[in-house]
Each structure stands twice: as C-alpha cells, then as structure tokens.
C-alpha cells in the first residue's frame with residue numbers, strides 16, 4: 001500500500017484519538033452507518049487534501065464505508081497529527097501522505113501522490129489540491145466528477161478560477177452551508193484559536209488588550225471567546241458594515257496602526273496578505289504576541305519582522321522571539337501558520353461533526369448528480385444543510401416547536417394585515 005507518514009508505530013495512540021473524536025461526532029456516525037449499508041460511493045476514487053486530524057480520520061472512514069477508495073494528504077504542513085496518520089494507514093487501510101512539519105516540496109509531493117489515484121472526486125481545504133489539478137495536472141480533470149471545498153479561503157480561490165471561466169469541474173462550497181460556517185468558523189475557530197494561543201504561551205487573557213484583525217465569522221468567534229475570558233478586545237476591519245457590527249457587539253474598533261501600540265496579543269483572521277507588517281511591528285509593545293488564525297501564513301509579514309530583527313530565539317515549543325534593534329521583543333506563535341491547528345488540535349470534534357457531515361453528504365450528492373452539473377461553484381443543497389441541522393439537534397437531545405397549519409397558511413398569504 002502506498003503511503004508516506006512519520007511512523008506507523010504511532011497507530012495505537014492515533015486509534016484512541018480517532019475513537020475519542022468519533023464519540024463526539026454522532027451525525028457523521030449516523031451517516032457512516034447508512035453508508036456502510038447502502039454503499040453510495042461504490043467505485044468512487046476520492047482524493048482528499050484536508051488537515052490530517054482525528055476528525056478528518058472519521059470522515060475518511062465514513063467515505064471508505066460508503067464504498068470509496070480514499071487517499072489523504074495534508075492541507076497545511078503544520079497541522080498533521082502523525083499518530084492519526086499512522087492509525088489511518090495501519091488500522092483503517094487508508095493511504096495517507098502527510099508528515100507534520102513537512103517542507104513545501106514534500107507538501108506538494110504528497111499532493112501529487114494523492115492525485116496519482118486518478119480521482120473521481122476531490123475534497124479540498126484551501127484549494128491547493130484543485131489548483132494543482134488546474135495548473136499542473138489538468139489531464140486528470142477529465143475523470144473528475146466534482147469536488148468540495150471546506151474553507152472560506154478555498155472558496156474565494158475557486159470563485160476566482162470560475163470567474164476566469166476556467167474551472168474544470170463543479171465544486172460544492174461546503175464552507176457556505178449554514179451548518180458549516182455559522183458553527184465551525186464561529187465557535188470552532190473561536191475556541192480553538194484561543195486554545196492554540198493558550199497552549200503555546202500560557203498567557204493570561206484577563207485584562208489584556210487582544211486585537212482581532214478581521215470580523216468575519218472566524219473573527220467574530222475569536223473576539224467573542226477572548227472577551228469571555230476577560231480580555232479587552234479591539235477589532236480592526238476594512239468593511240464598514242462589519243466594523244459597525246463589531247462596534248455594536250461591544251468592541252473597540254480602530255485602525256490597526258492605532259491598535260498596534262495598545263495590543264498585548266494580536267490575531268489575524270482576514271484571509272488576506274500583509275495584514276500585520278513593518279509599520280505595525282515598529283509600534284508594538286515589548287513582549288507583544290502575534291498569531292494567525294487564517295488559512296495561509298501570509299497575513300503576518302514575517303519577512304518584515306525578520307528585517308527589523310537583530311536576533312531570533314526559540315523560546316518555547318511554538319514561539320519564536322524576534323529581538324528588534326531597540327531590544328523590544330515580539331513573539332511570533334506557530335510561525336504565523338494557523339494557530340489553532342499548529343499549536344492545538346483544531347476545532348473540537350462536536351463542531352467538525354457538522355462540517356464533515358456536510359462533506360460526506362456532498363460527496364454522495366456529487367457521485368449521484370455531479371455529471372449533470374456545470375463547471376461552477378455551487379452552494380450546498382438546502383436539504384443537506386437542513387438534514388445536518390435536524391440530525392445535530394436530535395443528537396443533542398433538543399426538540400423544537402412545529403408550526404400549526406393555520407400558522408403556515410398565515411405565513412404564505414398576504415391577505416391578513418392590520
């Protein structure tokens with residue numbers, strides 16, 4: 001069996017982590033049970049480029065139970081859980097190509113290894129797999145029925161390919177499902193980003209100035225959780241509406257250049273490049289901590305930080321201390337890579353349950369309907385989104401009210417007014 005992982009002997013440790021996560025992924029479990037009986041993915045070859053975590057392992061198991069042949073590589077060089085990769089290979093017979101800390105060359109070598117299976121479906125998180133198909137392996141697109149994309153950044157990249165008119169197969173934007181971004185991006189990123197920062201630094205949030213750059217769903221979650229732990233949260237935004245929302249949610253809102261001299265901890269969550277750069281570092285306090293929660297490591301301009309520095313010390317496992325000419329020290333967490341996966345374990349299983357239920361159901365949908373779709377970026381079908389919310393509520397033991405016939409009629413009619 002082809003694979004490339006750190007150490008297959010880590011498998012039993014990985015298996016426990018996968019099972020622990022599975023116990024908090026009831027919706028995915030239900031789907032897996034059904035898939036194992038119905039085999040809706042029989043004969044499908046699925047290439048996945050996702051963070052190699054215990055939650056992803058349970059998605060891979062589900063697709064395999066559905067009858068698919070699956071290969072998995074990492075969607076970020078620093079997010080792989082090596083013990084999980086080992087268990088997938090050894091206990092579940094799934095080909096994995098991922099090693100935590102792999103360099104860029106190995107990262108792409110692993111993407112190519114996954115693509116060697118000549119896939120029918122692609123699962124992506126950040127669009128590196130799909131962009132490799134489009135730029136380097138376009139002949140493969142002939143056999144690809146469709147793909148899914150997990151994250152905001154990936155959806156933005158794919159929409160830009162589609163806008164150029166060169167998208168080679170249909171993609172479903174899983175990120176845009178309500179049961180994905182309203183929970184995963186907000187509560188998942190919110191909690192796991194704080195988790196990553198705390199594991200890396202052990203810093204006290206209470207009373208500190210905590211600067212959040214970007215007030216999308218992820219930024220909202222991060223700000224909310226930092227506030228909940230007693231931090232004084234400052235939000236920096238470029239969109240007036242979001243800035244207004246942040247202000248009315250009770251945060252201080254100001255340009256980053258002003259926040260730079262106030263902040264104790266800075267987190268980027270914008271999806272754009274060069275958010276924190278030279279002019280900001282120059283104003284930061286001694287001991288300031290800087291982390292990124294966005295998909296790519298482009299949000300903090302590390303070259304700028306290096307240019308300003310006379311020395312770089314590794315002071316803790318995931319912290320580099322940059323010593324500036326005036327002896328101020330700026331602490332960069334997780335090399336500016338997404339802090340929740342590099343310094344912690346990513347989003348908790350309970351929230352990934354919904355994201356990956358969407359993924360599994362979209363794979364099933366594509367295998368049935370993909371051939372009839374255009375080369376566009378599609379929304380998750382509404383019935384899938386609804387099904388996931390219903391199943392998740394049920395798994396949480398929550399019941400809700402139902403409209404009466406009279407109420408339904410009222411809502412669909414214009415006749416009754418004042």
Ligand code: ADE
Pocket residue numbers: 050051052053054055056341345346347348349352
């Ligand atoms: N993205 C964020 N958290 C994740 C997790 N736990 N597993 C897979 N992808 C993720």
